[in-house]
Amino acid sequence: MNAPSYNFAYLDEQTKRMIRRAILKAIAIPGYQVPFASREMPMPYGWGTGGVQVTAAILGPDDILKVIDQGSDDTTNAISIRKFFGKTAGVATTTLTMEATVIQTRHRIPEAPLHEGQVLVYQVPIPEPLRFLEPRETETRRMHALAEYGLMHVKLYEDIARFGHIATSYAYPVKVNARYVMDPSPTPKFDNPKMDNCAALQLFGAGREKRIYAIPPYTTVVSLDFEDHPFKPYRFDAPCALCGAENSYLDEIVTDDKGGRMFVCSDTDYCEQRQAEGHRGRESAAPHKERAHV
Amino acid sequence: MSEPVSTPDDDQPLLIADGLSKNYGRLAACRDVSFSLYPGEVLAIVGESGSGKSTLLQLLSAQLAPSAGRVSYRMRDGVLRDLASLGEAERRFLFRTDWGYVHQDPAQGLRMAVSAGANVGERLMAVGWNHYGRIRDTATTWLDRVEIDVGRIDDAPKTYSGGMRQRLQIARNLVTEPRLVFMDEPTGGLDVSVQARLLDLMRNLVSELDLAAIVVTHDLAVARLLSHRVMVMKGGRVIETGLTDQVLDDPREPYTQLLVSSILPP
Numbered sequence: 001m002n003a004p005s006y007n008f009a010y011l012d013e014q015t016k017r018m019i020r021r022a023i024l025k026a027i028a029i030p031g032y033q034v035p036f037a038s039r040e041m042p043m044p045y046g047w048g049t050g051g052v053q054v055t056a057a058i059l060g061p062d063d064i065l066k067v068i069d070q071g072s073d074d075t076t077n078a079i080s081i082r083k084f085f086g087k088t089a090g091v092a093t094t095t096l097t098m099e100a101t102v103i104q105t106r107h108r109i110p111e112a113p114l115h116e117g118q119v120l121v122y123q124v125p126i127p128e129p130l131r132f133l134e135p136r137e138t139e140t141r142r143m144h145a146l147a148e149y150g151l152m153h154v155k156l157y158e159d160i161a162r163f164g165h166i167a168t169s170y171a172y173p174v175k176v177n178a179r180y181v182m183d184p185s186p187t188p189k190f191d192n193p194k195m196d197n198c199a200a201l202q203l204f205g206a207g208r209e210k211r212i213y214a215i216p217p218y219t220t221v222v223s224l225d226f227e228d229h230p231f232k233p234y235r236f237d238a239p240c241a242l243c244g245a246e247n248s249y250l251d252e253i254v255t256d257d258k259g260g261r262m263f264v265c266s267d268t269d270y271c272e273q274r275q276a277e278g279h280r281g282r283e284s285a286a287p288h289k290e291r292a293h294v
Numbered sequence: 295m296s297e298p299v300s301t302p303d304d305d306q307p308l309l310i311a312d313g314l315s316k317n318y319g320r321l322a323a324c325r326d327v328s329f330s331l332y333p334g335e336v337l338a339i340v341g342e343s344g345s346g347k348s349t350l351l352q353l354l355s356a357q358l359a360p361s362a363g364r365v366s367y368r369m370r371d372g373v374l375r376d377l378a379s380l381g382e383a384e385r386r387f388l389f390r391t392d393w394g395y396v397h398q399d400p401a402q403g404l405r406m407a408v409s410a411g412a413n414v415g416e417r418l419m420a421v422g423w424n425h426y427g428r429i430r431d432t433a434t435t436w437l438d439r440v441e442i443d444v445g446r447i448d449d450a451p452k453t454y455s456g457g458m459r460q461r462l463q464i465a466r467n468l469v470t471e472p473r474l475v476f477m478d479e480p481t482g483g484l485d486v487s488v489q490a491r492l493l494d495l496m497r498n499l500v501s502e503l504d505l506a507a508i509v510v511t512h513d514l515a516v517a518r519l520l521s522h523r524v525m526v527m528k529g530g531r532v533i534e535t536g537l538t539d540q541v542l543d544d545p546r547e548p549y550t551q552l553l554v555s556s557i558l559p560p
Contacts, residue, residue, distance in 0.1 A: 133405070133408070142382075146382065146383045146386060148386065148420060150416055150417070150418075150419040150420025150421070151416065151419075151420070153419040153424070154405070154408055154412045154415070154416050154419060157409075157411070157412045157415055157419065157426065157429065158408050158409060158412050160426055161409050161411055161412065161430075161447075161448045162409075162448065226424055226425060226426040227424050227425045227426075228425050228426050228427050229426050
């Protein structure tokens with residue numbers, strides 16, 4: 001590695017200090033959106049500028065970083081952020097969920113259970129769960145302050161009136177610590193139950209919207225619902241085609257133009273671990289490796 | 295001030311305005327207005343544009359802070375409280391439970407992009423209703439009560455006609471069974487036959503639910519049809535007040551005489 005021409009983890013120390021203060025406040029008030037002076041990062045908004053700033057502020061030289069994008073360790077966004085911190089902080093990186101101390105994620109929570117001492121950093125595009133129902137920021141802040149969350153149920157009501165069930169499948173609103181309603185970033189609602197009483201610290205950074213919020217370890221997180229339409233996590237009704245997992249969140253992959261498709265774990269690390277342990281699915285001979293030169 | 299006929303239960307005023315004034319810089323929009331409103335009573339505030347009616351309505355509904363004077367409201371527990379002493383949370387709670395506010399422009403009072411059912415149900419959900427079936431049943435009942443075709447419960451109000459929107463707004467406000475409704479030109483911008491239907495509906499609802507209402511209007515016909523009592527405003531002052539028939543049939547002040555005589559004879 002080259003001698004770093006940047007400060008450790010890219011951001012200067014005063015900026016990191018400012019972000020850490022916001023993080024501490026966010027942890028003290030679970031689910032509350034703390035404003036912070038978000039910086040320009042060397043990547044476009046929407047690519048995780050919020051998550052990157054949070055990661056930069058909490059990263060230490062001994063940390064081991066994992067970055068996932070939609071569960072995958074090997075997509076452009078994940079690789080470039082991993083490289084970014086490899087270069088600017090010189091930290092070790094990994095794809096193993098168990099081994100990582102800091103996991104930056106875009107829209108998934110790893111399948112493997114998180115443990116104490118880990119930090120999960122979410123990239124958040126729109127932190128305000130009430131945004132599309134009440135466009136005025138002054139009004140939504142007041143609603144949070146007074147815990148007026150009837151409007152959130154209006155959204156769920158609309159879903160049921162239109163589709164017969166709660167059709168919101170991602171960014172599904174949750175109530176944190178029985179107080180603040182929070183947007184869990186666009187994670188699939190399949191992941192919502194994993195947020196509840198989680199052993200790891202969960203931090204959320206929204207760069208464009210300049211907000212940080214947090215769920216401290218072992219905090220109750222409840223998905224909103226109606227008594228007669230309870231919250232149900234959604235999953236494709238199939239085993240993973242590669243590792244045969246019955247309980248992981250699946251991506252649907254279209255394989256031809258004749259309606260062929262396969263379902264595979266969205267969490268690549270989890271899937272690879274399972275395959276290494278000898279689990280096999282319907283198309284489990286790691287087709288992308290063997291068929292590469294056909 | 296003339297006392298309306300009251301039943302023994304209703305002999306305590308619901309709302310008391312005491313010396314209300316509002317200045318915008320040097321302009322006095324509202325000067326020294328005092329009156330009492332009793333449960334089940336409908337008060338019309340009439341006057342031409344710029345006479346301070348809307349400012350007064352906003353003062354009464356605690357949306358504006360008065361420059362002088364105060365408004366007291368008898369809460370459901372029977373205690374009379376100064377609105378200025380309520381915390382914001384209490385005031386907002388009052389606003390979505392015990393009060394209703396019907397805007398002249400339904401777009402201000404409705405969520406135009408969500409369905410009619412959700413518009414009516416919103417207040418219920420805001421006070422903690424958490425059962426979809428019951429919310430929907432209540433919304434259906436209310437749409438029926440305001441004469442909106444129940445088959446349109448899942449349509450957004452932006453697909454509704456002006457009269458339907460206004461009726462939906464009324465249903466949305468009345469669903470929590472408020473005791474006091476503020477109405478700001480509720481029939482403004484509607485054509486005459488739709489107005490007549492809306493007035494008829496409001497008159498029935500007000501008497502069925504024993505609602506108190508404060509109706510701001512420049513239309514004396516609305517005042518005559520809906521209200522028990524009338525206050526005439528000019529230049530921010532109340533210049534005449536009394537029973538509706540009395541004021542409209544036998545106006546004392548020259549300005550009121552002018553207003554009454556400006557109605558075209560039927």
